[in-house]
Amino acid sequence: MPVRPKRPAPDIYPPPPPPAPEIKDHFAPRHPPAPRPPTPRPPAPRPPRPNNPRYYPGPHQHGPQPPPPPAAQPSSGASILWALTPLFTCGFGTPFTMAYGAARLKSRGLALAAVIYGLGLLVFWFGVGLDAPEVLRPLMALAYMGNWLGGTVHSFMIHRKVFGLPGSEAPMTANERAIALAQHRRNLRKEARELAAGDPALAKELRIGRPDLPRQYDDGGLVDVNHAPVEVIATLPGMTRELAQKIVDVRETVEAFISAEELSATVGLPPQLTADLAEYTIYLN
Structure with a gap:
């Protein structure tokens, strides 16, 4: 008896729909522009900060200084x-x-x-x-x-x-203001030295001669050679980095200096620096 061939099973899933026709946008550009890379911008320079250990405004540098306090006006x-x-x-x-x-x-x-x-x-x-x-x-x-x-x-x-009342004198010129400011800074240094001589502990607490440390007392630009770092000593007038490093090296052996004359003689500094050192340095133990 002949065998009949089996019929294929009916497909119960409908065929997939035909793909939708592609709609072309005639207004779109044929070749879209490639995205531009962002332009690198250099970082804005930051102003130096007083407490920055790499920046110490020396006493001879003419930066923005506070004006001298006005004298007490009489009645x-x-x-x-x-x-x-x-x-x-x-x-x-x-x-x-x-x-x-x-x-x-x-x-x-x-x-x-x-x-x-x-x-x-x-x-x-x-x-x-x-x-x-x-x-x-x-x-x-x-x-x-x-x-x-x-x-x-x-x-x-x-x-x-x-009596020195306001309006009695002509306004100061730029040179006169500069002279008044320089004299005011000199008076501040004199007052700081007198304070340090009378009370060295208070002078250390006020951080006289240490512009590298945060403080509120204005000493007129003094530098404590016995404790200031190399960066601070290098800001003195006529001082170089090599001389400042030499002062610090000698300071470690002698422990402390007592005057500008002894500092110049011990370290072997140029003689022309002694006058500036005497004006802008202080020596706290």
Whole structure:
């Protein structure tokens, strides 16, 4: 009996749908541009910081410095009272008022004015005491009124200058401000040295001569050679890195220096550096 061939099993899964037709965008570019690599930007330079161990503004470097503190302004009431002294004393206090102004301002003109006012009072006193004739009475009256009214007006004209009130002097020029700042820094160094001589422990606590450490006390740019690192000593005027390293090497053997002269002689520094070292260095034990 012949064998019938088996029928294939029916496919129960439907055929996949045909692919969707591709829609072409005629407005799209045929070759899109390649992305541009980002342009590297150099890092912005950072300003040096005072506490940066690699940056120490030396005392001879002219960076932005704080202005000197303003002097204490006297009271304007005292100056007005001084100017009214000739009026209240009827002119008899005018020579003393002008003498005081001449002493404060060190002015020869005011000293001469004080002498003239004094001679005017002498003329008036002698005229009254000797019963001067009628011819000299106008001169006596002129001398008296000159001391009384003239002295009052004169005192009011110069009272702001004598007492150093604002507006009495012309504004400082750039050179005058620089000189005032240099003198102020010199006074700060002098005060720091006096403080260190009287109380060395307080000087170390205030970190005098250590610009490499954070601090609040302004010593005017002093450098403690016995404790400052090489980077700080190298900022001194006329100092080089090699000389600063030589100072530190010798310091380890002698333990401490006591003066700029001993430092120059011990280390063998050039003689022209001694004056600058004496001005800008301090030696704390």
